[in-house]
Amino acid sequence: MEGQASMTSSSMRRKRSGPGKGLIGGQYKPLTDEQVKQIHKASLTVLAQTGVQVEEPEALRLFKEAGADVDGNRVRLPQSLVEDAVDKAPSRVVLAGRDPEHDLILEGARVHIGTGGAALQVLDLETGGIRKAVLRDVADMARIVDALGNIHFYLIPIYPTDLPEETVEINKYYAALANTTKHVQAGVYTIQGIRDVVEMSERIMGGAEPLRERPIVSFITSWMVSPLKFATDVTMLLIEICRQRMPVVLSAAPMAGSTAPVTLAGMLAQLNAEQLAGLTLTQLVQPGCPVLIGPIPATADMRSGKYLGGSVELGLCNAAITQLAHFYHVPIYNSAGMTEAKIPDIQAGIEKAQSVIQVALAGANFIHHAAGMLEDMSTIAYEQFVIDNELLGLAMRAVRGIEVNDDTLALDVIDRIGPGGHYLMDEHTLRYMRTEHYYPSAVFDRQGRQMWEQAGGTDAWARAKDVARRILAEHRPEPLDPATDAWIRERFASSLVP
Amino acid sequence: MSDILKQIAEKLYDGEDDAVAELTQRALDEGLTPAEVLNGGLLAGMDRVGVDFRDGELFVPEVLIAARAMHAGMAILRPLLTESDVPSAGKVVIGTVEGDLHDIGKNLVGMMLEGGGFEIVDLGTDVPPDRFIEAIKMEHPNLIGMSALLTTTMPSMKRTIDALMEAGLRDTVRVMVGGAPVTQTFADEIGADGYAPDAASAVELARSLAGQINKSDG
Numbered sequence: 086m087e088g089q090a091s092m093t094s095s096s097m098r099r100k101r102s103g104p105g106k107g108l109i110g111g112q113y114k115p116l117t118d119e120q121v122k123q124i125h126k127a128s129l130t131v132l133a134q135t136g137v138q139v140e141e142p143e144a145l146r147l148f149k150e151a152g153a154d155v156d157g158n159r160v161r162l163p164q165s166l167v168e169d170a171v172d173k174a175p176s177r178v179v180l181a182g183r184d185p186e187h188d189l190i191l192e193g194a195r196v197h198i199g200t201g202g203a204a205l206q207v208l209d210l211e212t213g214g215i216r217k218a219v220l221r222d223v224a225d226m227a228r229i230v231d232a233l234g235n236i237h238f239y240l241i242p243i244y245p246t247d248l249p250e251e252t253v254e255i256n257k258y259y260a261a262l263a264n265t266t267k268h269v270q271a272g273v274y275t276i277q278g279i280r281d282v283v284e285m286s287e288r289i290m291g292g293a294e295p296l297r298e299r300p301i302v303s304f305i306t307s308w309m310v311s312p313l314k315f316a317t318d319v320t321m322l323l324i325e326i327c328r329q330r331m332p333v334v335l336s337a338a339p340m341a342g343s344t345a346p347v348t349l350a351g352m353l354a355q356l357n358a359e360q361l362a363g364l365t366l367t368q369l370v371q372p373g374c375p376v377l378i379g380p381i382p383a384t385a386d387m388r389s390g391k392y393l394g395g396s397v398e399l400g401l402c403n404a405a406i407t408q409l410a411h412f413y414h415v416p417i418y419n420s421a422g423m424t425e426a427k428i429p430d431i432q433a434g435i436e437k438a439q440s441v442i443q444v445a446l447a448g449a450n451f452i453h454h455a456a457g458m459l460e461d462m463s464t465i466a467y468e469q470f471v472i473d474n475e476l477l478g479l480a481m482r483a484v485r486g487i488e489v490n491d492d493t494l495a496l497d498v499i500d501r502i503g504p505g506g507h508y509l510m511d512e513h514t515l516r517y518m519r520t521e522h523y524y525p526s527a528v529f530d531r532q533g534r535q536m537w538e539q540a541g542g543t544d545a546w547a548r549a550k551d552v553a554r555r556i557l558a559e560h561r562p563e564p565l566d567p568a569t570d571a572w573i574r575e576r577f578a579s580s581l582v583p
Numbered sequence: 584m585s586d587i588l589k590q591i592a593e594k595l596y597d598g599e600d601d602a603v604a605e606l607t608q609r610a611l612d613e614g615l616t617p618a619e620v621l622n623g624g625l626l627a628g629m630d631r632v633g634v635d636f637r638d639g640e641l642f643v644p645e646v647l648i649a650a651r652a653m654h655a656g657m658a659i660l661r662p663l664l665t666e667s668d669v670p671s672a673g674k675v676v677i678g679t680v681e682g683d684l685h686d687i688g689k690n691l692v693g694m695m696l697e698g699g700g701f702e703i704v705d706l707g708t709d710v711p712p713d714r715f716i717e718a719i720k721m722e723h724p725n726l727i728g729m730s731a732l733l734t735t736t737m738p739s740m741k742r743t744i745d746a747l748m749e750a751g752l753r754d755t756v757r758v759m760v761g762g763a764p765v766t767q768t769f770a771d772e773i774g775a776d777g778y779a780p781d782a783a784s785a786v787e788l789a790r791s792l793a794g795q796i797n798k799s800d801g
Contacts, residue, residue: 507687509694510647515598518642527639533780535767 104481104523106237110448111194112486115405120350121412127354128361129164136161137313137362141320147369162365170365176414178332178375180238180451181299183289184266184563188299189238191377191416194448196484198441198477199238200230200470201420201453201462203272205246208428208459208466210553215464218243220582222465223257225557226457227264229470232560233456235477240305240453241271242465252580254278258302259285259573259581266563270334270453272305276325279304281580283329285573289565296331303332305379305418309359311339323363327370334377334418334451335363340385340392341402349382349402356380357409364415377418377451380406394423394454394461395436403440404447411448419444422455422473423462429469429546433459438476445480467557471549475525482523493517528552587613591624591656596631598648600655607656617663625656629698636783643691643782650698672699673725673793676718676756678706680739685732688762691782692728699786701793712739712746719752725793728785729775731762740765741773757792761785 116124139145139160154161177192189197207218222243230239241261248256254273261269262285273279282302290296306323310316326333337359339345345352360378367376382402384393393399403419410417421444426433437455444452456473457465487493498513508514528548530537564570574581587610594602603625610620632649635641641649675696679689686708693703704722706714715727729740740760747753757776760769770778777792779785 507690509644509687509691510651511644514644515648518644533784535778535780536784 103234103478104485106197106481107190107195108481108484109194110196110446110484111411112448112484113404113443113446114408115401115443115447116408121408124350124353124357124409125412127350128358129167131313131355131358132162132167132362133164134161135313135358137315137359139315139320141315141317141324143324144315144320144366147366151365151369160362162362167361167365170368171361171413171415173368173372174364174413174415175373175375176416178377178416179299180268180270180303180332181301182238182265182267183262183301183565185299187237187267189268189451191450193414194411195450196445196448196452196481197237197450198421198445198452198455198480199236199240199267200226200242200456200458201240201422202242202458202465203244204242204458204463204465205244206460206464207243208464208469210467210550210557217246218465219247220245220256220260223260224264226465226467226470227261227269228560228562229467229553229556230456231265231267231562232556233470233474235474235481236267236456236470238268238270238451239265241269242457244272248582251275251277252582255281255285255577255580256582258282259577262286262289262301263565263570264562268301268303270303270305272307273322273326276322279322279325279329279331281577283331285577288572288576289569300332300375303334303377305334305336307336307338308363309335309337311337311344311359312355313359313362315362320366323367324370327367327374327376330371330374332375332377333367334379335360335367336379336381336418337363338381338383338420340383341398342385342387343390344385345382347387349398349405352382353402353405353409356382356406377416378410378413379418380409381420382406383420392461393425394420394458395425395432395440397439399423400440400443403449403452404443407444407447407449410450416450418451418453419449420454421445421449421452422476423458425461427460427464429459429466429472429549433469434472434476437473441473441476441480442483445477445484448484467553468546468549471528471552471556472545475528478525479523493521526552585610585615585623588615588620588623588627591620592628592631595625595628595649595652595656598645598652600648600652603652604655604659607659611659611663617660618668620656621660621664621668625653625660629653632698643695646698647694650694653698672696672701672790674702674704674722675726675728675789676704676706676715676722676724677728677730678710678715679708679730679732680736680743681709681711682739683731683733683736684708685762686730688732688782689728689730692730692761692779692785695782695786696728696789699790701786701789712743715743716746716750716752719747719756724756726757726759726789728759728761728789730760731765734764737762737764737769740775744774757795759785759788759792 136159148160149155180189230236286302287296304326308319308323341352345355360380384396384398421440422437424433424436457470591606636646731737759777760775767778777788779788
């Protein structure tokens with residue numbers, strides 16, 4: 086019919102969107118305020134009494150000059166030095182997307198959730214078998230994430246195994262930036278790699294300062310080998326990134342029972358001490374440089390010694406350590422959504438849900454590992470992004486909480502409808518129904534059995550595969566500006582895969 | 584299609600009953616025939632509602648207010664339309680069965696059927712078999728629809744169908760059943776003609792059952 090165009094615009098107005106990013110969490114507090122202070126004090130004691138091991142000469146020099154007690158490579162930090170660093174570290178860090186719509190403002194208890202990892206394996210979407218992760222996956226997964234509304238950033242979740250080591254950084258960041266307009270973060274391995282990625286990103290943003298104002302990339306440094314030992318090579322990278330005034334993550338992932346005390350409180354005290362030591366170094370290198378603390382408390386399986394990403398203690402402790410970040414007013418990167426399951430099965434669903442909901446409700450600012458991962462940090466599955474997108478959406482709805490005011494209490498509506506009536510056609514229902522309740526996509530089946538059977542009687546896994554295939558076939562993210570793209574290809578011609 | 588018909592369809596889609604009534608009157612004043620206004624405006628809008636509802640874009644309340652807007656337009660057109668112009672999908676007697684007071688599902692089906700062009704006679708809740716029989720004798724419906732929420736009241740559906748047979752009325756109507764605990768298997772067991780799992784499919788089922796009746800009548 087002729088009216089179709091304007092009809093479509095009418096129905097477009099009704100289009101549902103997700104609950105959104107940056108909602109305020111913090112409702113869930115596994116620690117009391119008193120317990121937070123106890124852990125804080127314990128961490129200060131660890132730093133003053135036990136100290137950290139530092140071999141990297143520049144870090145050692147900076148700690149010594151600042152007044153730390155340096156005994157060989159053992160560095161003990163006085164409380165005042167740590168407190169000074171906490172004061173200097175910004176309480177607000179912006180991680181931008183190429184599209185400003187995707188900018189993330191990390192502060193307070195604002196919650197953002199996305200991908201994570203550096204997995205070497207991919208669960209192949211077509212064969213269902215395991216294969217090596219390759220550069221093409223970085224681009225394809227970026228497109229998947231670009232298309233899924235409840236995933237707020239793209240932390241490159243795989244390590245491409247088909248490239249010479251020295252060209253991995255520029256290639257993976259380029260493939261990611263070209264295929265999503267969301268913020269891109271990844272681990273880095275060389276000083277040159279960091280410089281290349283910064284140079285490319287400055288070009289995209291139109292200069293050094295525009296990139297510092299809206300950094301479209303950030304870097305993860307796994308600078309800490311728990312317990313309490315700085316990794317020398319990575320500490321050098323950390324110092325370089327701070328000097329570049331680019332956002333950096335202090336990632337540390339001890340396991341209670343093997344690389345941290347088996348007791349959760351002991352692990353939190355040690356991990357928090359590690360984070361404070363790292364934070365202190367960053368603020369000695371470059372006061373005010375944008376840093377995210379990155380504590381990822383987990384447990385070891387004491388039956389095998391294996392890392393456990395899906396344990397309930399991971400969810401619990403990542404929520405607890407978020408309270409410490411709020412106590413210090415520094416943005417936090419941490420983890421939820423891991424599982425020991427090898428395929429998107431019931432175990433995967435339960436393990437992911439428990440940690441994502443705990444950590445999101447705790448108000449963590451940058452929750453990674455939360456989409457696409459299987460088998461701890463080992464394997465990525467395309468359809469798992471699609472499934473997890475649903476989990477993240479409902480978790481964010483929980484974070485949004487319950488709005489209580491005169492209009493939502495609806496006393497006039499209750500009175501208007503009266504006993505025995507119904508609310509289906511009331512203006513109040515129409516006004517709120519799309520925003521008050523979260524609607525998952527058709528990946529989650531809500532039909533009656535008959536309709537479900539008629540539609541093929543599939544499970545969520547099969548439906549998610551179809552969605553992933555459709556996105557890969559159809560989704561075209563906003564490309565890089567052609568002139569910029571040509572410049573990048575020319576500038577990094579010797580490294581970039583054609 | 585004229586601009587005003589397009590506007591009627593749009594306002595109907597948005598569920599604005601006052602606007603639909605006003606525009607319907609204006610369209611007639613401008614010289615359009617009642618049948619043109621009905622087909623090009625009201626029914627065109629309602630068709631679009633049906634499509635978007637099936638696609639999950641429109642929610643139940645939006646379909647209901649669109650149907651209300653349709654009624655607002657029809658109130659003006661009906662006296663002017665000849666018998667053959669008026670689309671009547673059929674007449675349905677509905678009720679929640681004996682022992683059961685739950686009516687939101689039954690009401691929803693009733694409203695959706697009305698939106699789909701059916702004439703509804705609602706017997707309310709806790710309706711015993713003889714009240715269904717009485718209504719069939721008085722109203723001569725094409726269909727009856729029985730609803731139950733409680734597993735304990737589902738047997739009332741069978742008792743009602745049995746009573747229809749005893750009264751010699753079973754062949755005059757098609758019987759559809761629904762409600763949370765009801766299944767296709769149960770519907771088959773008690774000798775109902777159809778089961779629908781939700782209000783939207785109830786409309787499709789009613790259309791198909793009414794079609795059978797018209798065929799057997801013809």
